[in-house]
Amino acid sequence: GLRRSVEEHVFLGTEHVATATLPASFNDLLPHFLVEPDDEYIVKNKPVTLTCRSTPATQIYFKCNGEWVHQDDHLIDRTVDPATGLPIMQVKIDISRQQVEKIFGLDDYWCQCVAWSTTGTQKSQKAYVRIAYLRKNFEEEPIGKEVSLNQEVLLRCHPPEGVPAAEVEWQRNEHVIDPVSEPNFLVTADRNLIIKQARLADTANYTCVAKNIVARRRSSPATVLVYVNGGWSTWTTWSACSSVCGRGWQRRSRSCTNPTPLNGGMACDGQNVQKSACTATCPVDGGWSDWSNWSECGVDCSMWRSRECTQPSPGTGGKDCQGIDLQSLNCTSQQCLQTASGVEDVALYVGIVAVALCLTLILIVVVLVYRRKKEGLDADVADSSILTTGFQPMGIKPSKPENSHLLTIQPDLTTTTTSYQGTLHSRHDGTTHTGTAKFSMTNGPLLDPLPNGSHHTLHNGKMTSDPAEFMTRLSNQTYFKTLPRDVANTSYGTFNFLGGRLTIPNTGISLLIPPEAIPRGKIYEIYLTAQRKEDLRLPLAGCQTLLSPIVSCGPPGVVLTRPTILSMDHCSDACPENWAIRLKKQNYEGVWEDVLMMGEELISEPYYCQLEAETCRVFSEQLGRFSLVGESLNMSAAKRLRLVLFSDAYCSTLEYNIRVYCMDDTQDVFKEVMQMERQLGGRLIDEPHVLLFKDSYHNLRLSIHDMPQAHWRSKLLAGYQEIPFYHIWNGSQRFLHCTFTLERLNLSTCELTCQLCVWQVEGEGQSFSLDFNIAKVTLSRPLDPEFLLMDNNPSGSALAGPSAFQIPYLIRQKICSSLDTPCPNGADWRLLAQRLKLDRHMSFFASKASPTSVILDLWEAQHFHSGNLNQLATVMADIGKQEAMIFLVSDGER
Numbered sequence: 001g002l003r004r005s006v007e008e009h010v011f012l013g014t015e016h017v018a019t020a021t022l023p024a025s026f027n028d029l030l031p032h033f034l035v036e037p038d039d040e041y042i043v044k045n046k047p048v049t050l051t052c053r054s055t056p057a058t059q060i061y062f063k064c065n066g067e068w069v070h071q072d073d074h075l076i077d078r079t080v081d082p083a084t085g086l087p088i089m090q091v092k093i094d095i096s097r098q099q100v101e102k103i104f105g106l107d108d109y110w111c112q113c114v115a116w117s118t119t120g121t122q123k124s125q126k127a128y129v130r131i132a133y134l135r136k137n138f139e140e141e142p143i144g145k146e147v148s149l150n151q152e153v154l155l156r157c158h159p160p161e162g163v164p165a166a167e168v169e170w171q172r173n174e175h176v177i178d179p180v181s182e183p184n185f186l187v188t189a190d191r192n193l194i195i196k197q198a199r200l201a202d203t204a205n206y207t208c209v210a211k212n213i214v215a216r217r218r219s220s221p222a223t224v225l226v227y228v229n230g231g232w233s234t235w236t237t238w239s240a241c242s243s244v245c246g247r248g249w250q251r252r253s254r255s256c257t258n259p260t261p262l263n264g265g266m267a268c269d270g271q272n273v274q275k276s277a278c279t280a281t282c283p284v285d286g287g288w289s290d291w292s293n294w295s296e297c298g299v300d301c302s303m304w305r306s307r308e309c310t311q312p313s314p315g316t317g318g319k320d321c322q323g324i325d326l327q328s329l330n331c332t333s334q335q336c337l338q339t340a341s342g343v344e345d346v347a348l349y350v351g352i353v354a355v356a357l358c359l360t361l362i363l364i365v366v367v368l369v370y371r372r373k374k375e376g377l378d379a380d381v382a383d384s385s386i387l388t389t390g391f392q393p394m395g396i397k398p399s400k401p402e403n404s405h406l407l408t409i410q411p412d413l414t415t416t417t418t419s420y421q422g423t424l425h426s427r428h429d430g431t432t433h434t435g436t437a438k439f440s441m442t443n444g445p446l447l448d449p450l451p452n453g454s455h456h457t458l459h460n461g462k463m464t465s466d467p468a469e470f471m472t473r474l475s476n477q478t479y480f481k482t483l484p485r486d487v488a489n490t491s492y493g494t495f496n497f498l499g500g501r502l503t504i505p506n507t508g509i510s511l512l513i514p515p516e517a518i519p520r521g522k523i524y525e526i527y528l529t530a531q532r533k534e535d536l537r538l539p540l541a542g543c544q545t546l547l548s549p550i551v552s553c554g555p556p557g558v559v560l561t562r563p564t565i566l567s568m569d570h571c572s573d574a575c576p577e578n579w580a581i582r583l584k585k586q587n588y589e590g591v592w593e594d595v596l597m598m599g600e601e602l603i604s605e606p607y608y609c610q611l612e613a614e615t616c617r618v619f620s621e622q623l624g625r626f627s628l629v630g631e632s633l634n635m636s637a638a639k640r641l642r643l644v645l646f647s648d649a650y651c652s653t654l655e656y657n658i659r660v661y662c663m664d665d666t667q668d669v670f671k672e673v674m675q676m677e678r679q680l681g682g683r684l685i686d687e688p689h690v691l692l693f694k695d696s697y698h699n700l701r702l703s704i705h706d707m708p709q710a711h712w713r714s715k716l717l718a719g720y721q722e723i724p725f726y727h728i729w730n731g732s733q734r735f736l737h738c739t740f741t742l743e744r745l746n747l748s749t750c751e752l753t754c755q756l757c758v759w760q761v762e763g764e765g766q767s768f769s770l771d772f773n774i775a776k777v778t779l780s781r782p783l784d785p786e787f788l789l790m791d792n793n794p795s796g797s798a799l800a801g802p803s804a805f806q807i808p809y810l811i812r813q814k815i816c817s818s819l820d821t822p823c824p825n826g827a828d829w830r831l832l833a834q835r836l837k838l839d840r841h842m843s844f845f846a847s848k849a850s851p852t853s854v855i856l857d858l859w860e861a862q863h864f865h866s867g868n869l870n871q872l873a874t875v876m877a878d879i880g881k882q883e884a885m886i887f888l889v890s891d892g893e894r
Contacts, residue, residue, distance in 0.1 A: 030122060031057040031115040034088070037127035041164060042097050043213055050127055052113035053090040055081060060091040064111040065103060069093055089115070095129045134162035134215040142193070142208050142222035146264070149228050153195035153202075159210030160217055166210035173204045198226045203263060230261035230268040238276065242542075245282035251275045253697050255761045260701075267762075273697055286314035286321040297331035304328050488675075489668075492527040493798030496520075498809065500800035501864065502528040502553075506674075508569040508615065508667035510864070511553050514857040515809060517562040528553045530668050531625070533732050538584070538592055538627055543695060545639065546731030547572050547581065548616055548628035549668045556588070556624045562853070563608070563619040565861040569666035570616045570628050571640045571731075573692060578637035579630045583609055583618060586625040603847035610841065610858070614640075614665070617861055619844075619854075632695040640665035641691045641700075641728070643758050643766055644673060646682035651774045655715070656742045658685070658770075660702055660758065662723060663735035665690055673735055689766040691758060698761040699725050702738050707754040715741040750775035805860055806869060812856060815876070819852040827880050829855060835875045 031054045040048035054060055060076075062069040075092040091113060100109045110126045140158035147153050159166040168191040170177045177193070179185045184202075186194040195202055205221040235254045242248040256268035286309040295304045309321035491502045497520045499513040511528045518524055531550040538546060547570045572579055576599060583596035585607075596607045608619040616628050630637070642665040647658045659682065663669045670688075677684075693700065703720035707713070721738045728736065742752070750773050759765025802809055819829040829852040833839050836859060845851035859872070 029056055029086075029117060030119050031055065031117045032122065033113075033115065033124050035090070036124040037062075037111060037113060039128045039130075040095070041130055041132035041213060042095075042100060043132050045097050047094045047096045048129060049092055049094050050111055050113075050129075051090065051092050052115070052124055053088065054113075054115035054122070055084075055088045056086045056117050057089040057115040058087075058118065059116040060089050060113055062091065062093050062111050062113050064095070064099075065109060069111075097131060100129055100131055130163050132163050132212065132214045134166055134210070134212050134217060135160040136217060138208070138210070138217070138219050141219040142206055144221075144223035144225075146225045146227055147198045148265075149200070149226060150197045153198050153224060155193040155195075155206055155208075155222055155224070157191050157193070157208035157210075157219060159191065159208070162210075162212050162214065164212050166212045166217070169209050169211075171207045171209060172202075174207075195224070198224070200226055200228070200262065202226055225263050227263040227265040228259050228261055229265040230256040231258040232256060232268050232270065232272075233258045235274070241278040241280040243278075243280050245280055247277060247279050249275050250278045255698055257701070257761050260761065281316045283318035284312055284315040285318040287311045288321050288323065288325075291327070294329065301331050302328050303331055489532075490527060490529040491797040492525065493800055494523060494525050495800050496523050498801040499804065500798070501804040502526065503797050503799075504528060504530055504668075505797055506667060506671040507549070508567070509549065509551055510567045510861070512565040512567070512804075512857060512861045512864075514562055514564065514853065514860075515805075515812065516853075517560050517564055519559060519561055522559070524555075524558050526553065526555070526558075526623070536625075537732055538629070540629065540730060540732070543632045543729075544629050545632070545695075545729050546627060546664075547630045547639070549666060550625065550627045552625040554623045556622070558623060560621050560623075562848075562857075563606070563621045564623070565857055566618040566620060566626060567861055568616055568618075568628075569614055569668065570611070571664040571666055572630050573638040573640065574611065574613050575637070576611075578633055580633055581611065581628060581630045583607060584627050584629050585622075592627075601844070603844055608841075608844050617858065635694060635696050638692040638694045639729070639731070641693045642670060643689045643691055643768075644670070645685040645756065645768055645770075646677050646680075647685050647774075649681050649683040654743050654745075654747065656744065656752070656774060658704075658740045658742065658756070659737050660740070660756065661735050661737040662691075662700060662702075662728065662758070664731055669735050685770060685772070686768050689758075689768070691760070691766050692764055693728055693760055694763050695729065696760070696763060697725050698763055699723060700728055700758065700760050702740075702756070702758050704740055704742075705755040705757060707742070707752075711746070711749045712742055712744055712752065712754075715743055806863065807856060807860065807872075812853070815856065816850050816852040819879075820850050831879050832875065835878065 033052065033054045035051055035053035037050040037052055040050065042048055050062065052060055052062065061071070061074065073093055077090040077092075079088045079090070080086070081088055093111070095109070095111065103109055109129045111129065112126045113124045115122050115124075138158060138160055140156055142155040142157050145153060145155075155170075157168060157170075159168050168187075170185075170187060170193045177185050177187075179187055184196050184199070186196065188194065191208075193206065193208075202224060203226045205223050207221050208219040210217045210219075233255045236252050238250045238252045241250050251273055253273045255272060261267050289308045289311045291307045292305050297303050304326065306326050308325065314320050489504060489507070491504050493500060493502060495513055495518055497516055497518050499515040499517055501510060501512050503510040507530055509528065509530055511526070513526065529552045531552060533546070533550060536550055538550060540546065548568050551566060551568050553564075553566060572581065579598075581598035582594045583598070584592045585595045586592050596605065596609055598609060598611060601608055606621040610617045610619075618626060620626070642661075642663050644661045644663070645658060646661070648656060659677075661673050663673060700723040701720050702722070704714055704716075721740075723736050723738065727733060740756075744752075751771075752774055753771045756768040756770060757765060758767075805812075807815075819832055822828050829845065830839075830842065832852065833842060833845060833855050836855065838845075838855060838858065841858075845854050848854045
């Protein structure tokens with residue numbers, strides 16, 4: 001029979017006892033458990049189920065916290081083991097959150113099952129049931145730190161209290177840290193994070209994340225900043241003495257680049273520039289010694305004396321003595337040695353007679369040739385108009401029929417220096433007018449006079465405008481020896497009193513010749529060219545730097561009645577307080593002279609300058625060769641550099657080149673680089689960036705970072721490249737560049753990602769993020785003229801007459817006559833200048849005979865491509881002038 005205790009009888013009751021009778025063969029077996037209940041966690045309000053399975057068993061009941069669970073709460077399942085035939089009993093109960101909470105805080109809630117057989121009972125292990133939770137607040141959160149390079153970093157984290165205990169993981173910038181794949185990181189047993197050796201790449205935000213079956217908690221991010229303290233580089237060699245004669249100074253410098261301070265690291269302590277006094281040996285010009293005594297009279301009846309350049313001898317670059325060092329003199333009859341006439345005297349006399357006969361024959365031939373040429377001169381007379389109409393402007397727009405008379409006015413070619421006789425042909429109708437014409441330019445014509453016998457005859461009033469021939473003729477002149485022969489940097493045209501415009505495409509360089517600047521009756525052939533800096537080195541001293549291209553316009557010496565406007569780019573930061581900017585002009589002897597100091601202009605001078613953000617406009621009544629030179633007044637002065645990246649368009653080898661150009665931010669230099677890269681077949685990688693390069697004696701540094709080391713490596717031995725400060729600051733070189741040669745480890749590698757940084761040491765910098773496929777033809781944008789805002793059509797490089805101006809000529813005259821006259825209420829040219837934001841040039845405008853015309857000239861120079869006559873008409877309407885209506889009409893007719 002079944003053995004039960006009194007307690008069991010009381011709890012189970014005689015009416016609901018679940019019993020089973022075992023076969024006699026199993027009466028002596030104790031029950032054993034196939035499944036015992038496990039620990040469980042209650043998440044939110046979901047109950048948990050405990051399971052117990054035993055064999056052979058006649059009864060199984062759960063006891064929780066020492067009390068029997070009621071029989072009705074058990075779910076019983078009976079089966080038989082097919083292998084042994086033993087009965088198997090399985091019992092399940094559900095535990096709710098309310099049951100656990102009744103004793104919560106007193107003790108842990110536990111349950112175990114008890115199994116009976118005919119032989120005895122067995123108890124299972126205790127299963128604990130707990131309510132799961134995870135608190136919000138961390139007991140200890142990681143704290144940010146600033147550490148030096150290679151220092152060990154410890155970040156502590158004690159997660160919030162929870163059941164079950166929370167697991168911890170670390171994140172760097174939202175990415176999980178895996179210590180297995182990143183051996184520089186270690187997570188300790190107490191959940192702290194150790195960075196073994198801090199690297200620059202370890203600068204990041206670190207977060208401790210705690211999680212269990214209930215929730216997930218994130219700590220506040222802790223910022224780890226890895227800094228690098230600066231270290232001095234070695235001193236450079238001493239510079240040359242600043243004085244060429246006597247006392248001066250020399251300097252040497254060092255930079256805080258070994259290493260460069262990063263992320264708030266300490267800058268180097270001490271001076272970066274040292275100066276030292278020096279004394280330069282002065283040049284010594286040579287001086288002649290006294291003449292020696294005369295030698296004795298020789299057989300040739302002459303005597304000699306000499307002197308030497310030894311008092312003093314020339315030294316240290318001084319000049320040699322000027323003059324002769326040997327002198328001869330015929331002897332007197334008494335001193336001359338008397339010798340008998342012999343064979344030598346006869347030979348001498350015969351030679352003298354032969355020479356005299358030759359000279360006579362040559363004189364006769366010259367006279368005959370001269371007479372023959374003079375007789376045929378009228379049949380092939382030179383036409384002086386070759387100097388005035390020999391070249392037509394390139395790309396001139398056809399004028400309207402009603403204005404054609406303005407361009408066909410016959411010039412009154414009056415001369416004051418050199419004159420030529422000939423026939424003058426009309427430039428428009430081809431009709432020949434017979435008469436005497438003279439052409440001249442003050443200080444000489446543009447081209448040398450044509451020699452007799454080699455005249456050119458004009459056909460139909462025109463001569464072929466061959467750019468190459470034009471450049472050849474210019475280069476033969478003494479003043480123009482340094483002009484370049486490449487036509488791409490030169491523009492020229494023929495102009496009369498209606499004026500016009502010359503433009504060198506894609507350089508930002510133009511010359512505006514206002515109406516009435518050329519005297520009526522004169523026709524000038526004018527050129528505009530951008531010099532190569534290598535061909536014409538401009539002397540600079542101290543902190544001076546070239547801020548603009550070197551531009552020539554001419555011919556020099558032509559008579560102008562109004563100032564022309566020369567426009568060219570500059571690369572200064574346009575902060576007047578940082579600069580002393582001078583306009584320089586080269587005189588006829590080739591010496592560069594200061595003709596204008598910016599901010600100290602005198603209205604009586606023939607030059608005036610307006611400095612805009614990126615453009616300089618020079619008013620000049622004399623043509624010539626100009627440039628803009630700046631001298632920094634403090635170390636805040638900066639030049640604008642344009643940074644441009646190119647690479648090989650195609651790559652079939654392991655090596656791959658990236659070229660970084662660092663040039664003055666002017667269009668003429670950019671144009672040269674684009675032309676050169678087009679010949680090399682280069683590809684533009686990214687849009688150009690602008691960098692302000694300060695006068696701080698620090699070099700420009702270039703480096704490549706973050707290359708995938710598994711696929712690429714740099715062949716550069718050092719970590720970076722540098723361009724010396726003075727190479728950039730001087731500005732005499734057109735462009736500088738560095739080449740980074742990269743090597744891919746496998747030809748199948750086509751993806752290249754990296755970071756290219758360009759910065760001035762202890763100054764500003766720019767970075768390029770590169771990501772492209774080198775195998776594709778379209779690795780980046782090609783050299784697209786539209787993208788680069790470059791105009792490859794030079795047809796409009798010279799415009800003459802009305803086509804060169806936005807404002808029609810007759811309307812312009814009416815505006816000038818209306819606004820030049822002072823008005824009591826100020827509605828005159830002064831109000832026009834104010835509305836056009838040109839009022840700071842009032843004194844300059846007032847010094848001119850027609851202030852309005854100069855204002856309109858400047859407006860034309862500024863708005864040639866973007867001029868809007870309607871906006872100008874609006875300004876005129878605000879002033880109260882009726883010419884605004886004429887503007888609108890003429891604008892629609894053009």
